[in-house]
Amino acid sequence: MAVELKEVLVIDDDPLIHAICEAFFRSKFHCPILSATTGAEALEIVGEQQRKLSLILCDLKMPDVDGVQFLRQIKEIDSKIPVIIISGESDRIIALAESIAVSHEINIICSLKKPLDLKKLELIVSNIEAPTHKNTEETELTSGIELAEAIRKKQLVAYYQPKVEPQTHRIRGVEALARWQHPTEGLIYPNRFIPVAERLGFEFLDGIHQNIISQVFADAQSWRKLRLPIKISINLSVDLLNDLTLPDQMMRMTEIHELHPTDFVLEITESKFLESKADQKEVLIRLKMMGFELSIDDFGTGYSNIDLLMTYPFDELKIDQCFIRNALDDDEARAIVESSVSLAKRLKLRTVAEGIETQEQFKYIMSLGIDEIQGYFIERPMSKDIFDKWMFERKTEILEKDAV
Numbered sequence: 001m002a003v004e005l006k007e008v009l010v011i012d013d014d015p016l017i018h019a020i021c022e023a024f025f026r027s028k029f030h031c032p033i034l035s036a037t038t039g040a041e042a043l044e045i046v047g048e049q050q051r052k053l054s055l056i057l058c059d060l061k062m063p064d065v066d067g068v069q070f071l072r073q074i075k076e077i078d079s080k081i082p083v084i085i086i087s088g089e090s091d092r093i094i095a096l097a098e099s100i101a102v103s104h105e106i107n108i109i110c111s112l113k114k115p116l117d118l119k120k121l122e123l124i125v126s127n128i129e130a131p132t133h134k135n136t137e138e139t140e141l142t143s144g145i146e147l148a149e150a151i152r153k154k155q156l157v158a159y160y161q162p163k164v165e166p167q168t169h170r171i172r173g174v175e176a177l178a179r180w181q182h183p184t185e186g187l188i189y190p191n192r193f194i195p196v197a198e199r200l201g202f203e204f205l206d207g208i209h210q211n212i213i214s215q216v217f218a219d220a221q222s223w224r225k226l227r228l229p230i231k232i233s234i235n236l237s238v239d240l241l242n243d244l245t246l247p248d249q250m251m252r253m254t255e256i257h258e259l260h261p262t263d264f265v266l267e268i269t270e271s272k273f274l275e276s277k278a279d280q281k282e283v284l285i286r287l288k289m290m291g292f293e294l295s296i297d298d299f300g301t302g303y304s305n306i307d308l309l310m311t312y313p314f315d316e317l318k319i320d321q322c323f324i325r326n327a328l329d330d331d332e333a334r335a336i337v338e339s340s341v342s343l344a345k346r347l348k349l350r351t352v353a354e355g356i357e358t359q360e361q362f363k364y365i366m367s368l369g370i371d372e373i374q375g376y377f378i379e380r381p382m383s384k385d386i387f388d389k390w391m392f393e394r395k396t397e398i399l400e401k402d403a404v
């Protein structure tokens with residue numbers, strides 16, 4: 001057991017959930033639970049002095065203060081406690097609630113759909129890191145100073161996750177993902193530093209971006225020299241699109257490394273796209289005219305999907321992994337996946353499915369004729385060295401053993 005739980009708060013108006021959780025946490029983690037049946041009760045418990053909660057399980061639909069309101073209000077008290085959303089609502093609602101909580105900087109671990117899968121819950125809880133109970137300001141300040149140092153010392157590194165064509169099993173590309181190689185804490189994932197950078201401002205985001213792209217362009221150059229025909233996807237935070245010099249910077253980097261803009265796909269997250277301004281539109285259209293491909297990331301999680309697709313010259317549509325994960329058991333998720341694919345095909349966009357984890361999901365995606373897949377079923381994100389080894393050892397036979 002990796003984690004030692006002190007107190008777990010379960011917020012749900014369903015007494016059965018309390019009974020299940022009580023038995024589960026006692027037997028698996030030797031830990032009793034605290035129970036609240038409304039968000040208001042839960043806020044009182046969280047606010048009690050000296051309470052050191054290890055984990056909160058939070059239902060969404062409750063009388064009085066519901067889960068969505070609770071997750072907004074808890075940030076005033078303590079936003080560091082890990083939270084798992086448990087809900088019987090539709091995937092769409094759960095995904096929205098999760099994204100709202102993330103934008104409040106709540107420490108959301110994941111969402112679980114009811115009925116609770118206790119094996120999955122055990123796996124997730126076992127991997128939770130103990131929360132730190134410094135006050136928010138202190139934690140953020142530390143992160144800010146540390147992050148500035150990390151940028152200066154180039155501790156941000158690019159990891160690569162392959163994108164594979166499901167029919168032929170060929171690698172079509174890689175997505176570059178930022179990781180922070182922290183000198184004492186080890187590898188830190190972007191959900192722990194990108195929100196901090198976004199709050200601290202453009203300089204931090206740009207610092208991270210510069211760290212990452214200088215590695216990505218050098219790595220892309222090494223792959224190009226080996227004549228590997230892979231496209232490299234780079235995530236661009238929407239805030240970076242406010243920088244009118246970005247297209248020329250990207251072009252200059254491309255030229256320095258003897259590459260071509262068509263070697264790159266720039267992924268823009270859809271849910272953050274809403275308030276796009278004239279400057280952001282200018283940056284995107286110039287990047288597109290230079291030859292960089294544009295991808296709409298996390299498709300389905302935002303609010304104005306079709307509008308965005310009509311407004312911007314995207315080349316690729318990435319369906320968000322939460323819909324792929326649930327498509328086999330949930331009609332609504334499946335409807336979103338399938339309508340996104342048919343929309344993309346009508347608009348002649350390449351389709352990418354993220355988060356493929358199982359053979360069943362792989363078969364389903366194959367049946368839809370999706371162009372590229374990405375996920376743990378293929379491979380997790382890897383450092384450049386490990387990715388290079390992986391690619392040379394397994395580049396063609398990947399998936400053959402599991403092929404349908």
Ligand SMILES: [Mg+2]
Pocket residue numbers: 175235267297
């Ligand atoms: Mg992405």
